[in-house]
Amino acid sequence: MTGQLHTQRLLSRQYRRVFSVINSQIHTSSGLAAKDHYKFLVLGGGTGGITMAARMKRKVGAQNVAIVEPSEVHYYQPIWTLVGAGAKSVASSGRSTASVIPSGVTWVRSKVAEFDPRNNVVLTDSGKKISYDYLIVALGLELHYEKIKGLPEGFDHPKIGSNYSVKTVEKTWIALKNFKEGNALFTFPNTPVKCGGAPQKIMYLSDAFLRKTGKRSKANIIYNTPLPKLFGVKKYADALWEIVKKRDININLRHNLIEVRADKQEAIFENLDKPGETKVYKYEMIHVTPPMGPPAVLKGSSLDDATGWLDVDKNTLQHKTYANVFGIGDCTNLPTSKTAAAVAAQSAVLDRTVSQILRKKTPDKMYDGYSSCPLVTSYNTAILAEFDYDGQPLETFPVDQSKESRVMYHMKADFMPILYWHGLLKGFWGGPGPLRTIMHLGMK
Numbered sequence: 001m002t003g004q005l006h007t008q009r010l011l012s013r014q015y016r017r018v019f020s021v022i023n024s025q026i027h028t029s030s031g032l033a034a035k036d037h038y039k040f041l042v043l044g045g046g047t048g049g050i051t052m053a054a055r056m057k058r059k060v061g062a063q064n065v066a067i068v069e070p071s072e073v074h075y076y077q078p079i080w081t082l083v084g085a086g087a088k089s090v091a092s093s094g095r096s097t098a099s100v101i102p103s104g105v106t107w108v109r110s111k112v113a114e115f116d117p118r119n120n121v122v123l124t125d126s127g128k129k130i131s132y133d134y135l136i137v138a139l140g141l142e143l144h145y146e147k148i149k150g151l152p153e154g155f156d157h158p159k160i161g162s163n164y165s166v167k168t169v170e171k172t173w174i175a176l177k178n179f180k181e182g183n184a185l186f187t188f189p190n191t192p193v194k195c196g197g198a199p200q201k202i203m204y205l206s207d208a209f210l211r212k213t214g215k216r217s218k219a220n221i222i223y224n225t226p227l228p229k230l231f232g233v234k235k236y237a238d239a240l241w242e243i244v245k246k247r248d249i250n251i252n253l254r255h256n257l258i259e260v261r262a263d264k265q266e267a268i269f270e271n272l273d274k275p276g277e278t279k280v281y282k283y284e285m286i287h288v289t290p291p292m293g294p295p296a297v298l299k300g301s302s303l304d305d306a307t308g309w310l311d312v313d314k315n316t317l318q319h320k321t322y323a324n325v326f327g328i329g330d331c332t333n334l335p336t337s338k339t340a341a342a343v344a345a346q347s348a349v350l351d352r353t354v355s356q357i358l359r360k361k362t363p364d365k366m367y368d369g370y371s372s373c374p375l376v377t378s379y380n381t382a383i384l385a386e387f388d389y390d391g392q393p394l395e396t397f398p399v400d401q402s403k404e405s406r407v408m409y410h411m412k413a414d415f416m417p418i419l420y421w422h423g424l425l426k427g428f429w430g431g432p433g434p435l436r437t438i439m440h441l442g443m444k
């Protein structure tokens with residue numbers, strides 16, 4: 001099923017649900033919104049927004065919480081890695097937004113267009129003013145395919161895909177399935193990214209697929225990254241270098257994608273160590289990870305830092321200037337890897353920060369920067385990278401998680417989606433911190 005068709009089906013299911021919801025008056029949609037002031041206003045109904053709305057509902061009651069979110073479908077993005085490799089369906093990644101909004105919480109179906117934090121007001125793109133006592137910003141990040149010459153129109157050609165968007169994730173699988181002979185190229189952008197491991201997970205899966213189908217000897221697998229290393233945390237980078245050596249994968253560091261000529265199956269990279277030097281790579285398939293950046297609405301607003309990300313305290317997640325504004329997830333300038341796992345840990349801290357502020361006390365729970373990336377290395381193995389602000393491993397399980405493991409693969413493919421939909425989004429999963437303590441009891 002194409003992404004578009006899938007979205008249409010989800011939408012028709014969605015509309016049926018919305019009508020039944022309106023009838024039963026469980027939800028309040030924007031059209032029905034009875035008020036334009038909320039104690040807690042949440043911007044963005046993605047991972048962080050839904051999670052925090054569920055938690056705030058428990059604190060102050062559903063009638064005091066609203067979410068501003070334009071999309072009709074909420075996606076579990078981490079599974080797209082497996083969709084691009086043909087191991088999961090794109091349909092399994094989406095649920096209607098109506099079904100994930102905590103019941104009774106108001107859904108304002110718009111985009112936030114402007115901030116006015118001095119007056120505790122936001123403006124939506126439909127011109128509506130909404131005021132708040134407390135604001136939680138969870139706007140995620142923006143993908144910038146257009147910053148690569150030849151994209152996004154290059155996706156109209158075959159042999160090219162990208163797991164980072166629901167529109168292009170199935171194209172990755174088509175390109176891989178139809179691989180015959182030549183270069184299989186995988187790229188990483190010259191910007192911050194969400195899930196820094198995903199650009200290479202699809203490469204290991206492609207390697208495994210080509211081996212399984214007897215085509216590996218006809219493939220030259222190449223990973224071009226602008227970074228000076230394969231992964232930010234040394235323990236896992238060392239393990240990944242062993243894997244790429246064993247599997248005969250070519251890594252080119254400091255190589256940045258600048259253009260795709262999809263009609264000619266060519267990709268052009270600049271060498272960041274040799275300014276002005278570019279190299280053309282022919283490809284039989286290419287997986288593009290796009291440049292990413294902060295949401296446009298944040299950039300130049302009074303809430304961002306000099307680089308455009310939401311300016312929050314790295315320990316408490318409270319805004320550095322406006323004490324009644326908080327941030328979570330990919331849109332923030334928290335100096336850690338942008339993942340859903342990080343959102344989980346941040347949600348527990350932010351929950352506590354808000355409680356303390358409501359009691360007029362000082363926030364006392366500190367975020368340690370926990371983030372995690374299940375580095376899928378084949379169709380039945382993964383390395384579970386977990387680390388903190390200092391890039392130090394912060395592993396949950398009492399085993400060496402840098403070793404490829406079947407259990408970790410099943411955790412990623414089968415257990416994480418359940419934990420996401422039924423634990424995190426319901427506001428019950430605050431990351432593996434407590435589990436880590438239990439697992440390491442009696443150990444130093």
Ligand code: FAD
Nearest residue numbers: 044046047048077078111112139140195329330339340341
């Ligand atoms: P999002 O979930 O992206 O939500 C942002 C929301 O804001 C969206 O719903 C959007 O519609 C909304 N929005 C945007 N602009 C506006 C506006 N102006 N007004 C109102 N709403 C707006 N994480 C892991 O932990 N493990 C993994 O294995 C993993 N793998 C990944 C693989 C891929 C291919 C991808 C793409 C991501 C992966 N992630 C993984 C990362 C994870 O999905 C994100 O870090 C997480 O979803 C971030 O949550 P968020 O709430 O910050 O942003």
Ligand code: UQ1
Nearest residue numbers: 078340341344372396416420424432
């Ligand atoms: C996690 O909490 C999480 O969010 C639900 C993910 O996103 C899908 C993850 O990938 C990981 C690894 C975690 C961490 C959870 C455990 C049990 C280590």
